[in-house]
Amino acid sequence: MPPAFVQLAAHPVRWRLMTELAGSDLRVRELVTRLAEPQNLVSYHLRLLRDGGLVRATRSSADRRDSYYHLDLGRCADELAGSGTALHPALRTTPSAPPVRPGTRPPSILFVCTGNSARSPVAEALLSHRSAGAARATSAGSRPKEHLHPAAVRVLRERFGIDVSDRRPRHLDDVAAESFDLVVTLCDKAREDCPEFPGHVRRVHWSIPDPAGLDAPDHAAFERAADDIDGRVRHLLPVLATTDPREDER
Numbered sequence: 001m002p003p004a005f006v007q008l009a010a011h012p013v014r015w016r017l018m019t020e021l022a023g024s025d026l027r028v029r030e031l032v033t034r035l036a037e038p039q040n041l042v043s044y045h046l047r048l049l050r051d052g053g054l055v056r057a058t059r060s061s062a063d064r065r066d067s068y069y070h071l072d073l074g075r076c077a078d079e080l081a082g083s084g085t086a087l088h089p090a091l092r093t094t095p096s097a098p099p100v101r102p103g104t105r106p107p108s109i110l111f112v113c114t115g116n117s118a119r120s121p122v123a124e125a126l127l128s129h130r131s132a133g134a135a136r137a138t139s140a141g142s143r144p145k146e147h148l149h150p151a152a153v154r155v156l157r158e159r160f161g162i163d164v165s166d167r168r169p170r171h172l173d174d175v176a177a178e179s180f181d182l183v184v185t186l187c188d189k190a191r192e193d194c195p196e197f198p199g200h201v202r203r204v205h206w207s208i209p210d211p212a213g214l215d216a217p218d219h220a221a222f223e224r225a226a227d228d229i230d231g232r233v234r235h236l237l238p239v240l241a242t243t244d245p246r247e248d249e250r
Contacts, residue, residue, distance in 0.1 A: 003086050005079035008052045013037060013045045021055065021071035025207040031069070054079070058207050062188035068207035073235045107240045108136045110180045112194050113187035116141025116169035118152040118212050120186055122226050125162045126233045135240050138178070142193035144169035149212050151222040159226060182240075186229070206232055 002010075009015055013035065020026060020034050028046070032039045046069060049055035053075055060066040084091035109127060111120040120139035127137040148167055156162040172195060179199055185191040186206045194203075208228055211221035 003083040024204040025068040060188045107181045111139040115145040117145040118149045
C-alpha cells in the first residue's frame with residue numbers, strides 16, 4: 001500500500017488545497033472561492049488533511065468564529081522524504097535552500113502585525129539572519145507599541161543569537177511609500193488593516209497567535225511563536241531564491 005502521505009496528497013482536491021495553503025494561510029470561504037468547489041467538499045478534505053497531520057487550524061484573532069488553515073511544510077517535507085525512502089533507499093533526500101539567483105536585486109519583504117512589538121520584528125530579524133543579507137526585511141504595525149516586547153527580544157537573543165534591543169516599533173505609514181516584493185501579515189487583525197502598496201506586490205498571510213495577547217503570557221509562548229515563524233521563514237527562503245523580483249517590473 002502507498003505511504004499515507006502519497007494517499008493523502010494524490011487526491012486532486014486535496015492536492016489543490018495543499019497547493020493553495022503552501023503559499024498562505026487561508027479561511028474555508030477563501031479556499032472555496034479559489035477551488036470553485038462546494039464548501040462541504042472542501043471542509044471534508046480539509047478534515048482528512050488535518051487528521052493526517054498535514055494541516056492545522058487556528059482560531060482567527062479578528063473573528064473568533066472563523067479559523068485559518070495552515071499547511072505544515074516541515075511535516076510535508078518529512079513525509080515526502082519518507083515516501084521516497086519507502087520506494088527505494090537511494091531516493092532519500094536532503095533538503096537544502098538553493099542560492100539566490102545571480103544578477104538579481106535582493107527581494108524586499110515587509111512583515112506586518114498590529115503592534116510591531118513581537119511577531120513581525122521577530123520575522124524581520126529571522127529573515128535577515130537566515131538569508132545572510134540576500135533579502136531585505138522590514139517590519140511595521142497598524143497600531144505600533146512604544147517598545148519591542150522584552151520577551152521577543154530575549155527569545156531572539158537566547159535561541160538565535162540575534163540582538164534587536166536597539167530596535168523600535170514603526171507604523172505602517174512610515175513605510176507606505178517604500179517598494180516591496182512581498183508583504184506578509186502575521187496577525188489576523190493586521191491582515192484586514194494592511195493597506196495596498198504600489199506596484200505588483202504579492203501578499204501572504206501567516207496566522208500566528210499573539211504570544212503577548214494570552215491571558216497569562218509566558219516565555220514559552222514567545223518561544224513557540226518564534227519557532228513557528230522561523231520554520232516559515234526557512235521555507236520562504238527557497239521561494240525568494242528562485243523568484244526574480246524584477247519580473248513584475250517588465
